[in-house]
Amino acid sequence: MIKRRRDVRAEFTGAEVDPEVLRRVLAAAHAAPSVGLSQPWDFVVVRDDVTRRAFRKHVAEQREVFAAELSGERAETFARIKIEGILESSLSIVVTYDPARAAPAVLGRHTIAETGLYSVCLAIQNLWLAATAEGWGVGWVSFYEEDFLRDLLDIPPAVRPVAWLCVGPVQRLQDTPDLERRGWRTRLPLDSVVHYESYQVIR
Ligand SMILES: Cc1cc2nc3c(=O)[nH]c(=O)nc-3n(C[C@H](O)[C@H](O)[C@H](O)COP(=O)(O)O)c2cc1C
Numbered sequence: 001m002i003k004r005r006r007d008v009r010a011e012f013t014g015a016e017v018d019p020e021v022l023r024r025v026l027a028a029a030h031a032a033p034s035v036g037l038s039q040p041w042d043f044v045v046v047r048d049d050v051t052r053r054a055f056r057k058h059v060a061e062q063r064e065v066f067a068a069e070l071s072g073e074r075a076e077t078f079a080r081i082k083i084e085g086i087l088e089s090s091l092s093i094v095v096t097y098d099p100a101r102a103a104p105a106v107l108g109r110h111t112i113a114e115t116g117l118y119s120v121c122l123a124i125q126n127l128w129l130a131a132t133a134e135g136w137g138v139g140w141v142s143f144y145e146e147d148f149l150r151d152l153l154d155i156p157p158a159v160r161p162v163a164w165l166c167v168g169p170v171q172r173l174q175d176t177p178d179l180e181r182r183g184w185r186t187r188l189p190l191d192s193v194v195h196y197e198s199y200q201v202i203r
Pocket residue numbers: 005006007008009082083084139140141142143176177178179180
């Protein structure tokens with residue numbers, strides 16, 4: 001599943017989802033490890049077309065903001081890259097982080113505040129792998145302003161939206177990441193990121 005998993009934009013079928021499969025995927029996310037067992041995540045399942053269209057419009061605007069920072073080959077390559085499948089996917093799941101969950105004494109978070117966010121990301125990865133095992137795809141969309149998403153979904157001010165995930169059955173999963181296929185970036189060799197005894201030592 002780790003090898004098969006892909007970030008999906010173009011391959012969603014949009015088919016109706018089986019509620020039991022959705023429950024299994026959410027349960028996998030909810031089984032993730034979390035700092036101090038805080039389980040600081042929530043999952044907002046979004047099917048409403050009006051909400052999804054409003055989000056897609058915002059993402060399109062943010063795409064333009066990023067595109068405006070690019071020039072030359074980067075701009076041309078980015079122009080060919082699809083960055084979301086918000087309307088094509090069956091539904092979306094917005095994953096949020098609540099720093100107040102289990103606070104103030106979150107065991108293990110007193111030195112590193114981000115451990116709460118790390119926990120949410122582990123839940124997202126569990127969800128992603130479980131969805132892959134079910135023959136579904138997931139596409140993470142991060143081209144948004146957090147406040148826009150808070151307003152759109154009535155998320156309280158202290159809670160952070162961490163991911164908008166496009167979710168659902170797919171025709172197929174690509175063998176190679178989209179960004180690699182489109183010439184944006186390639187995956188690094190394992191040996192270039194493994195260090196021995198000191199960060200300075202790579203074999
Ligand atoms: C935190 C995070 C944010 C991402 N945001 C986007 C996004 O806004 N749009 C998009 O198309 N892909 C997004 N991705 C997917 C990555 O581009 C993708 O994971 C990467 O290119 C590797 O491809 P793979 O997941 O298929 O292995 C995001 C992934 C992560 C982990």
